[in-house]
Amino acid sequence: MRILILALVLISNLGFSQNKRTDLNFTTKYFDAVDKWVAFPNKDIDSSFAYGFIYLDNQAGFTFNYEDRFKIENGTLKKVGNNLQTGAVKYRIDTNANPVSILTKEQIEDLNLPDTPEWLSVYKQGSENVGYLKNEGYHYNHAGACERALLPLLKAYKIKPHFEGLEFELSYAYNHLKQYKKAIPILDKAIKNNPKNFYFYRELGFSYVNLDQVKKAEEIYLKGISASDNDFEKSEMAINMAQAFFKLKNRTKFDEWAKLTKKYAKKDSNYMQYIEYFEKNWDKN
Known part of the structure; x- marks a missing residue:
């Protein structure tokens, strides 16, 4: 009886861990996600999510650097793979943009992303001026x-x-x-x-x-x-x-x-x- 209970606990914990790893909470305003990896909500007809990096271009404003799309498979985030080069597509964020989900450390690792993109330093030049x-x-x-x-x-x-x-x-x-x-x-x-x-x-x-x-x-x-x-x-x-x-x-x-x-x-x-x-x-x- 104890073995059965222990097994159930382990399965429950494993399931919780996997769910937490793939949780996406689209509750954060874009201006609260500056210098963060984020995902945007998908459309009902699409099971994949657009993800990328939000930063503040000092001249142009809030910008989303699109990286790719991912799907959730077997408890992890998997790149769909559009073969786009990093930094190739940038979108100025509209003030009415949908809330985003900030990616967790584990999700960033799943997608093989750096903590911070190398190109970000360009947009930080003169930040104390x-x-x-x-x-x-x-x-x-x-x-x-x-x-x-x-x-x-x-x-x-x-x-x-x-x-x-x-x-x-x-x-x-x-x-x-x-x-x-x-x-x-x-x-x-x-x-x-x-x-x-x-x-x-x-x-x-x-x-x-x-x-x-x-x-x-x-x-x-x-x-x-x-x-x-x-x-x-x-x-x-x-x-x-x-x-x-x-x-x-x-x-x-x-x-x-x-x-x-x-x-x-x-x-x-x-x-x-x-x-x-x-x-x-x-x-x-």
Whole structure:
């Protein structure tokens, strides 16, 4: 009886080990898999999986270096074998890309892959430079991964705070993460250094309006609209103030900013639809 139980335990453990070796968990966002070997989910009609290496091209953005395809056979990963040379096919990753499965050490060994591709070092050159760090933060921000953007942006800010585009990216990340109080001193210094950059006013106004400091936000947005030559950006600043006064049920101020929104927004834009909604629902709670 004991022998039978022991045999069952061994079989169970063996089965568990094999399953774990071939587990694929497609739950990781591509921007959380940078510098990792990954597999993408397959289509229902295909039993093989595309695999390769995700890295961040400092100029072009998140990139998937396609290696080949594999199938799961007898508890291991087996290359399908398309005879493609390493690094021959690269895909820029769309922001809407499906989640990936990061390959485990055992899976990497099954596919006879190095821990890190030799060619990766080319894309790491100058990685401590301000421009490189700013671009890295930009790509994370663009992907919506603003928390990851903070590390390179803050590192760059300590080196050269007024580097072109850096203050905007850093304040944008803070605002996206709802850390408005951290964005304000960054933007105050940015405006003092470059008072003509209307993007700084746009972000600063956004910080204040979300802190319910409406009077201060209005002051900043008026300066931003005056400095801007971009109607879309003007309409964005205007709609933010219109919405703030809609929430406060201040009709006089709302009408002021609704008028500005209508002046700068395109007729078929979402901002015009928001104004229409606010006007129709003014008396509702």
